[in-house]
Amino acid sequence: MPAQISVPVLAALRSTGLAESVVFDVIRRALNEDLPGPDGEDATSAATVDAALTSHGSVVSRAHGVVAGVPVAAAVFEFLLGPAVTVTPVIADGDRVAPGTAVLRVSGPVRGLLTAERTALNLLCHLSGVATATRRWVDAVAGTGAVVRDTRKTLPGLRALEKYAVRCGGGSNHRMSLTDAALVKDNHVIAAGGVAAAFAAVRARFPHLAVEVECDTVEQVAEAVGAGADLILCDNMSLDDLRASVAIARPAGVLLEASGGLTLDVAAAVASTGVNYLAVGGLTHSAPALDLGFDLAVAG
Numbered sequence: 001m002p003a004q005i006s007v008p009v010l011a012a013l014r015s016t017g018l019a020e021s022v023v024f025d026v027i028r029r030a031l032n033e034d035l036p037g038p039d040g041e042d043a044t045s046a047a048t049v050d051a052a053l054t055s056h057g058s059v060v061s062r063a064h065g066v067v068a069g070v071p072v073a074a075a076v077f078e079f080l081l082g083p084a085v086t087v088t089p090v091i092a093d094g095d096r097v098a099p100g101t102a103v104l105r106v107s108g109p110v111r112g113l114l115t116a117e118r119t120a121l122n123l124l125c126h127l128s129g130v131a132t133a134t135r136r137w138v139d140a141v142a143g144t145g146a147v148v149r150d151t152r153k154t155l156p157g158l159r160a161l162e163k164y165a166v167r168c169g170g171g172s173n174h175r176m177s178l179t180d181a182a183l184v185k186d187n188h189v190i191a192a193g194g195v196a197a198a199f200a201a202v203r204a205r206f207p208h209l210a211v212e213v214e215c216d217t218v219e220q221v222a223e224a225v226g227a228g229a230d231l232i233l234c235d236n237m238s239l240d241d242l243r244a245s246v247a248i249a250r251p252a253g254v255l256l257e258a259s260g261g262l263t264l265d266v267a268a269a270v271a272s273t274g275v276n277y278l279a280v281g282g283l284t285h286s287a288p289a290l291d292l293g294f295d296l297a298v299a300g
Helices: 007-015 020-034 043-048 070-084 110-140 159-168 186-192 195-205 218-227 239-252 264-271
Strands: 054-061 086-089 102-109 147-149 182-184 211-215 231-235 255-259 277-279 292-296
Touching (some): 007 020, 020 070, 020 110, 054 110, 110 147, 110 159, 110 292, 182 195, 186 195, 195 211, 211 218, 218 239, 239 255, 239 264, 264 277
Parallel strands (some): 182 211
Antiparallel strands (some): 086 102
């Protein structure tokens, strides 16, 4: 752990459930992109800002949304500036914001604040975009009992942070990796020779692992239920087929997840068929960044 991270920021990071080593690795790599090498320097800030100049500023929302990654952004400033910077979160992850809402306040050397600004915003805007997109889906299915879940369609190296942002938006996480659950997809079915054969092979090799089976038809759902699947992914099914699948799976206590071609316009209708989950890859792979900016006060 970097020695310059303060106790309050460290406590805030730990409250997220994210591994400190993962967060610090992401921050270190992000800063290294802007300041490569041991003598890296922000050329623009070094040329235009007196080294002794100090001031303060705020990260402010320019749009409506849900924030995620406030402790991560705070850690970026401290990672670069150490005790020379004071970071004060104004709101918490999961809170809604509107244009003009202050999210984070910082004070310290202006050169350092401007150097850290983009790295902090890149992470905060992206994670807040994921949380905002997730909240829209959660709001769309409110009252149906269905849960919005993410997928493994995440940016390489950012999965833990993106899935945390999904939780901030009110969604739920699916698999974190290929080892904590099995998902038998269409290509596995082809390779194994059928739904039941693929399920049996996974169950034999990993008897204590939860197994989800992807099905394209109601007939495959019946086969997967008969084989003993814990969870079934209904891929690109019509509303009628989803209802028929629910009628087969629910009496057997098997959970269903709808996936493929889902949009906000049809989210409520899909959720109302009785499925337990909606799998939405777009939460992480297509979420637009939430517009947040850093406003520096007049230095004095």
